[in-house]
Amino acid sequence: MLENNRIEYKRELNDRFERSVVSFLNYAGGGEIVLGIDNSGEVTGISNPDTVQLKIVDRIKNNIKPQTLGLFDVVLEKIDDKDVIRVIVSAGRQRPYYIRKFGMTEQGCFIRVGSSSQHMSEQMIEDLLAKRQQITLQIMTSPRQNLTFKQLRIYYEEKSLKPTEQFIESLDLRQSSGEFNYAAYLLADQNGVSIKVAVYAGTDKVDLLETREYGNCCLITATQRLLDRLDSENRTFAKITSKKRLERERVNTVALREAVINAIVHNDYVKGFPLVEFFSDRVVVTSCGGLVEGLSEVDFFKCRSMPRNRELMCVFRDMELVEQIGSGLSRILKVYDRSVFEFTQSFTVVTFPFEEAFILLNEKINGAIKSVLDVIKEYPDVTIPQLVELTDRPKITIYRELKKHQANGQLHREGSRKKGRWVIDDIK
Numbered sequence: 390m391l392e393n394n395r396i397e398y399k400r401e402l403n404d405r406f407e408r409s410v411v412s413f414l415n416y417a418g419g420g421e422i423v424l425g426i427d428n429s430g431e432v433t434g435i436s437n438p439d440t441v442q443l444k445i446v447d448r449i450k451n452n453i454k455p456q457t458l459g460l461f462d463v464v465l466e467k468i469d470d471k472d473v474i475r476v477i478v479s480a481g482r483q484r485p486y487y488i489r490k491f492g493m494t495e496q497g498c499f500i501r502v503g504s505s506s507q508h509m510s511e512q513m514i515e516d517l518l519a520k521r522q523q524i525t526l527q528i529m530t531s532p533r534q535n536l537t538f539k540q541l542r543i544y545y546e547e548k549s550l551k552p553t554e555q556f557i558e559s560l561d562l563r564q565s566s567g568e569f570n571y572a573a574y575l576l577a578d579q580n581g582v583s584i585k586v587a588v589y590a591g592t593d594k595v596d597l598l599e600t601r602e603y604g605n606c607c608l609i610t611a612t613q614r615l616l617d618r619l620d621s622e623n624r625t626f627a628k629i630t631s632k633k634r635l636e637r638e639r640v641n642t643v644a645l646r647e648a649v650i651n652a653i654v655h656n657d658y659v660k661g662f663p664l665v666e667f668f669s670d671r672v673v674v675t676s677c678g679g680l681v682e683g684l685s686e687v688d689f690f691k692c693r694s695m696p697r698n699r700e701l702m703c704v705f706r707d708m709e710l711v712e713q714i715g716s717g718l719s720r721i722l723k724v725y726d727r728s729v730f731e732f733t734q735s736f737t738v739v740t741f742p743f744e745e746a747f748i749l750l751n752e753k754i755n756g757a758i759k760s761v762l763d764v765i766k767e768y769p770d771v772t773i774p775q776l777v778e779l780t781d782r783p784k785i786t787i788y789r790e791l792k793k794h795q796a797n798g799q800l801h802r803e804g805s806r807k808k809g810r811w812v813i814d815d816i817k
Contacts, residue, residue, distance in 0.1 A: 412506035413478035425473030434471030459699030529571035572700035647717035652676035
């Protein structure tokens with residue numbers, strides 16, 4: 390493939406590298422620089438890829454302003470059995486970006502024009518500066534300043550990424566004044582941020598079965614706990630046929646995981662916090678904030694990224710919760726079509742419908758599987774997890790059936806939730 394407005398080839402790392410990175414940072418939708426391929430598209434390879442990757446990261450971080458943390462990925466690949474390095478650059482929100490030694494001038498600012506990087510005019514620089522987004526996690530001051538980061542340090546140590554004395558500064562968690570910013574607040578051991586999970590009995594929000602919050606701690610910890618909960622809620626369930634047992638997840642695990650992580654990383658924390666809702670026929674993941682200004686739906690569905698919160702993107706990538714920029718969306722679109730996404734000015738909503746053939750509501754259940762009442766009759770002190778296993782139904786279905794039988798006067802609970810027992814009043 391030849392070079393175009395979103396991809397540039399370089400035979401090797403040269404003195405024009407920063408210019409290319411800046412042009413993509415300033416270009417809507419960003420782009421890619423591939424080292425180890427010449428201008429004609431011939432794969433030449435990189436002979437010392439590990440050293441070159443380190444140089445790339447160092448040059449982008451130190452030679453380009455404003456901060457580029459979280460706006461680029463460096464990926465080593467093989468093409469025709471030769472090593473090439475792909476540098477994926479997202480469009481930044483603090484445009485115009487510029488080469489540090491030249492400053493925010495025509496000599497230091499570049500933009501992508503066709504397959505080349507061109508100097509920006511003074512008017513273009515002024516226009517971008519006027520549109521620059523002012524409210525970011527880096528600019529927002531943390532509501533608390535006595536923050537600690539023990540959990541975050543442990544995560545980095547577990548990944549063999551030893552935190553240094555400049556750990557906090559390297560993650561861009563302080564403002565120029567020295568105060569902690571809002572990204573630091575989100576990643577601190579204690580904060581006031583939580584992600585809610587709500588479970589409903591039906592297809593609307595009338596009958597709430599359960600609500601839980603994951604947070605008030607390091608956002609990485611909250612995310613891990615939430616993902617564990619989703620694995621439990623989205624457990625594999627079965628349908629017995631005359632020939633075999635079919636097992637399915639209610640929704641695709643990988644797609645759900647990616648949607649939730651994206652909701653957390655790209656959430657507009659000025660407006661609120663992410664929300665995950667389980668209904669009887671679908672899972673809905675909602676994040677605050679529509680598409681980032683400058684990113685169109687066309688760009689979005691082509692998996693082009695413009696991170697709303699570059700500081701979070703950097704940390705989540707270090708923790709291997711995200712991979713290449715834009716890769717999470719591509720995983721979702723491999724399983725679901727674009728219709729699962731809804732964008733408004735204030736929210737981004739992803740709705741995953743349950744597998745239609747395997748929705749267990751009040752439909753006829755195969756006689757080989759015991760009903761909830763049958764199990765309770767034999768084991769009055771049975772727990773919810775045990776009911777899930779013995780009836781082969783999802784937890785949400787168990788809650789719904791128990792609630793129905795209690796409302797009909799067929800069942801009531803004696804004693805506490807943990808040590809009590811079920812009593813069947815009348816079996817109809």
